[in-house]
Amino acid sequence: MSDLLIHPAFQSAVLPFAVALCAAAVLGFSSPVTARYAGLAVVAGFLAAYVSTFGLPPLLPKTSGQKIFAIAVLATIGSLLFDGHRTMAVGLHLALISILWIGWRKIMAAPSLDHLSALLIVAGAAVALLGTERDGNDDDVDKAVPFLIVSLGVAGIAFIGASTSIAQNAGALSAALGGLLILNWPKRRFGFGLLARWVPLIVLSALSAQIVFFTSAPAWTLVLLLPAFYVERRVTSTSALKRPVLIALCAAVPTGTAFAAAWFAASSNLSGGY
Amino acid sequence: MNRFITLFLGVFLAIAAILPASAADTYAVDTQGRHYYAGFQISHLGFSIMHGRFDELDGSIQYDAANPSASKVSVVIQAASFNSNNPKRDGHLKSPDFFNVGEFPEITFVSTKVEPGANGTAKITGDLTMVGVTKSITLDARLIQVGANPFTKAATAAWSARGTIKRSDFDIKYGLPAIGDDVTLLLDIEALKQ
Numbered sequence: 051m052s053d054l055l056i057h058p059a060f061q062s063a064v065l066p067f068a069v070a071l072c073a074a075a076v077l078g079f080s081s082p083v084t085a086r087y088a089g090l091a092v093v094a095g096f097l098a099a100y101v102s103t104f105g106l107p108p109l110l111p112k113t114s115g116q117k118i119f120a121i122a123v124l125a126t127i128g129s130l131l132f133d134g135h136r137t138m139a140v141g142l143h144l145a146l147i148s149i150l151w152i153g154w155r156k157i158m159a160a161p162s163l164d165h166l167s168a169l170l171i172v173a174g175a176a177v178a179l180l181g182t183e184r185d186g187n188d189d190d191v192d193k194a195v196p197f198l199i200v201s202l203g204v205a206g207i208a209f210i211g212a213s214t215s216i217a218q219n220a221g222a223l224s225a226a227l228g229g230l231l232i233l234n235w236p237k238r239r240f241g242f243g244l245l246a247r248w249v250p251l252i253v254l255s256a257l258s259a260q261i262v263f264f265t266s267a268p269a270w271t272l273v274l275l276l277p278a279f280y281v282e283r284r285v286t287s288t289s290a291l292k293r294p295v296l297i298a299l300c301a302a303v304p305t306g307t308a309f310a311a312a313w314f315a316a317s318s319n320l321s322g323g324y
Numbered sequence: 325m326n327r328f329i330t331l332f333l334g335v336f337l338a339i340a341a342i343l344p345a346s347a348a349d350t351y352a353v354d355t356q357g358r359h360y361y362a363g364f365q366i367s368h369l370g371f372s373i374m375h376g377r378f379d380e381l382d383g384s385i386q387y388d389a390a391n392p393s394a395s396k397v398s399v400v401i402q403a404a405s406f407n408s409n410n411p412k413r414d415g416h417l418k419s420p421d422f423f424n425v426g427e428f429p430e431i432t433f434v435s436t437k438v439e440p441g442a443n444g445t446a447k448i449t450g451d452l453t454m455v456g457v458t459k460s461i462t463l464d465a466r467l468i469q470v471g472a473n474p475f476t477k478a479a480t481a482a483w484s485a486r487g488t489i490k491r492s493d494f495d496i497k498y499g500l501p502a503i504g505d506d507v508t509l510l511l512d513i514e515a516l517k518q
Binding site for chain 2: 056103104105107108112113114115116155156211212213214215216260263264265266
């Protein structure tokens with residue numbers, strides 16, 4: 051049993067999925083008021099996986115990995131504060147702050163490629179935000195689907211970049227989103243508010259910053275993930291059964307492309323299997 | 325003239341008498357000859373003992389032979405020079421999962437107390453800083469030899485130190501408990517008198 055609890059697949063897939071599923075069920079089916087905050091289930095699943103894998107971080111985090119926990123919590127608070135007030139600029143600022151917090155040691159070191167990298171990640175977050183926020187429908191559950199798929203892509207690229215911990219965090223985020231989404235499929239039951247989009251966006255921005263600044267992954271392949279945030283508006287089906295599946299399949303194309311590019315770019319330096 | 329020389333010597337001896345004796349000799353790690361080893365041992369999944377080493381380090385030792393407790397040690401290790409004879413594993417251990425070399429490029433040890441023992445041994449307590457965490461640790465050290473290098477004639481000294489830490493104390497928790505928590509540290513240094 052103890053071997054199972056420390057297995058990466060349990061920590062970053064089964065546990066966040068199960069926790070998010072249970073939390074979403076409790077929040078979603080209790081009352082219309084709590085259902086509005088069902089997106090908290092994503093945070094619960096993600097943080098449960100984090101604690102299971104790394105333990106509780108110190109109150110004042112020192113490493114970028116420890117900051118991920120704090121960023122998830124702060125993104126949650128920000129999303130709750132601004133829920134109902136559609137302000138993309140706030141979401142982008144939160145992503146920017148998290149990116150700078152993760153990479154400030156590298157950014158402050160000297161003018162270098164790291165500055166350009168930071169700008170590109172911020173630009174990527176902006177592109178993702180525009181792709182998922184533009185039409186003003188805050189409760190469209192399908193908007194969370196690209197985040198589920200892109201998180202898997204980030205996990206794959208992080209793994210190629212020799213960081214299993216970043217890969218596990220991204221995988222946990224995907225699984226937690228899955229736990230929430232599965233309760234809305236094939237029947238849409240409750241909306242997400244900002245929580246289910248901003249928290250994944252900000253956490254993915256921070257994880258991407260970790261990949262760019264501190265791993266040997268071919269960071270440019272992260273750019274190839276961005277079209278995934280735009281497929282949702284291209285899917286014309288309105289069927290509650292088909293639409294999320296079609297969005298996931300369409301988002302999987304750029305995600306698979308990004309992963310394949312990272313794989314071939316780093317094929318001589320893959321970290322797995324030692 | 326003789327009176328002048330006598331006066332000069334008298335003044336010199338008087339000054340020498342009131343000044344404290346030269347306390348310690350400063351030695352610098354022989355980085356050019358790479359006569360050093362900084363490594364560790366850790367349990368791999370409960371099976372083998374995995375050995376890793378750092379190929380780049382620098383440091384200095386202020387060695388006071390007359391009063392060893394006044395000696396001081398300072399070592400800086402370049403974390404990115406980690407080498408475990410497996411490039412894939414090296415990449416993983418340099419990543420944020422373990423040594424996080426992109427974020428914390430240096431591992432440092434600065435002694436705070438030296439307690440001499442018998443036969444050239446000593447317990448060296450100092451601050452080990454790794455991945456942003458500083459903890460006091462104690463190393464069991466041994467002076468191997470002090471003297472002139474038989475080939476270069478350079479004044480040389482060598483020490484060997486061993487210690488044990490828990491990596492979780494430094495917030496390196498990834499892979500626990502499958503990959504061991506107890507880490508044996510090994511530090512062997514040959515240093516040249518400055």
